Structures are given as C-alpha cells and as structure tokens.
Amino acid sequence: MSESLDRQRMACWRAYIESSQRLFTQLEDDLRADSELTFADYHVLVLLSEAPGQRLRMGELASRLVFSPSRLTYQITTMQKRGLVAREACPVDRRGSEAVLTAAGLLALREAAPHHLRSVRTHLMDDLDDTEVACLTRVFERLGRRLRADRDASATPSE
Template structure:
C-alpha cells in the first residue's frame, strides 16, 4: 500500500495543482484574447523560431512539446492551414518530415510575444523574489530532467 502524504506535502500538492491550473488557464485566455493563438500554437512557434533554420523534425518537436505523434500532426495541420507553419520532407532523410516556421508564423510570434510576456510577468514573475525564482528553477529543472529520463527509459524499454 502506498503511504499517504503528510499534511504539509498534501497542502503543497493541492496548492500546486490549483495554482498551476489557474495560471495555465489565465495565460491561455490572455494569449487567445491578445493574439488568437492557443498556448500550444505559441509554444510551437517559439520552439521553431529558436531552432536552426527555424525547422525541427516532427519527432523532436513532439518530444519537446510532450505531445503524442498524432497530437502533433493535428497541431501542425491546423497551424499549417492558418499559414503559421509548413510541413516539409526532411532534407537529410526523405522518410521523415519537419515542421518549418513560415514568415507569417514568425510575424505572428513577434506580435504576440510582448503581450504574452506581459501576462507571464503580471500573473507570475512579478510576484516572486529572486530566491523564489531560483527555487522554482531548481525544482522544476530537476523534476523535468527526472521525468524526461524516466520517459526516455520507458520508450527504450518498449522498443526493445
């Protein structure tokens, strides 16, 4: 049987769940109101804008977004219809495909970014001091690395 959480850990867990859901919802609402983009749209545009040649293999993009291949295919298809990204065959490997940022996608990102940054600052960052920022960075970097490693290990085990 799994041991239950003590009261401090339960309070931390509930505070995290409720606040993270409220924060995600608020950031998404602000992003949609300011730019018409979903948070997933915005994240795809950011990742592609930072990638060499503003393109990423679909598998790499899915991994970075923590999306299933089918969810990414749907996401890229909807964004492609809006002219924000294109899907192209991979130059190095014709079997694979890449998501590529379009000029319209880059312009959309540049227009949305200042509003999104203002929302992130207002709803999260401006309320935290330097020690809290450092603590959050440590905690979520460690957690992200652990979860990524566990996922990679389980994917490797399934493939064998």
C-alpha cells in the same frame, strides 16, 4: 495501496495543482485575447523560431512539446491551415518530415510575444523575488530531468 502524503506534502500538491491550472488558464485566455493563438500554437512557434533554420523534425518537436505523435500532427495541421507553419520532407532523410516556421508564423510570434510576456510577468513573475525564482527554477529543472529520464527509460526496450 500507496502510502498517503503527509499534511505538508498534500498541501503543497494541492496548491501546485490548483495554482498551476489557474495560471495556465489565465495565460491561455490572455494569449487568445491578444493574438488568437493558443498556448500550444505559441509554444510551437517559439521552438521553431529558436531552431536552426527555423525547422524541427516532427519527432523532436513532439518530444520537446511533450505531445504524442498524433497530437502533434493535429496541431501542425491546424497551424498549417492558418499559414503559421509548413510541413516539409526532411532534406537529410526524405522519409521523415519537419515543421517549418513560415514568415506569417514568425510575424504572429513577434506580435504575440510582448503581450504574452506581460501576462507571464503579471500573473507569475512579478509576485516572486529572486530567491523564489531561483528555487522554482532548480525544482522544476530537476523534476524535468528526472521525468525525461524516466520516460526515456520506459521507452527503451529492455534486453
């Protein structure tokens, strides 16, 4: 059995879990009410809007979203049906495919962004001072790097 957490770390863990779930739910509810987009829809649209040519290979998009390939396929299929993205053969490697932002997807993102950012400010950022923002940024960037490295190491076949 693993060693249990001390009181301070257990309190931190529980506060993180409960508040992050509440925050995510609130942001998702606000996004759906204002735009009819899910949080996953919005994240896909943001990543595609920032990509060169507003397109990303499916594998790269899955990695950036932290989605399994099957989950990404489902996500892109539902967004295709709504005209937000297209799926096209990769011009460099015809065996691969890319998700491509459509004009309708870009418009949906542009319309949703101000409402979503207001929700992020209201439910998270407005309650933090600059020092807290800097601290959280350092913590989550460091955790993200470690978790990506751990995932990459476990995905690499051992010799």
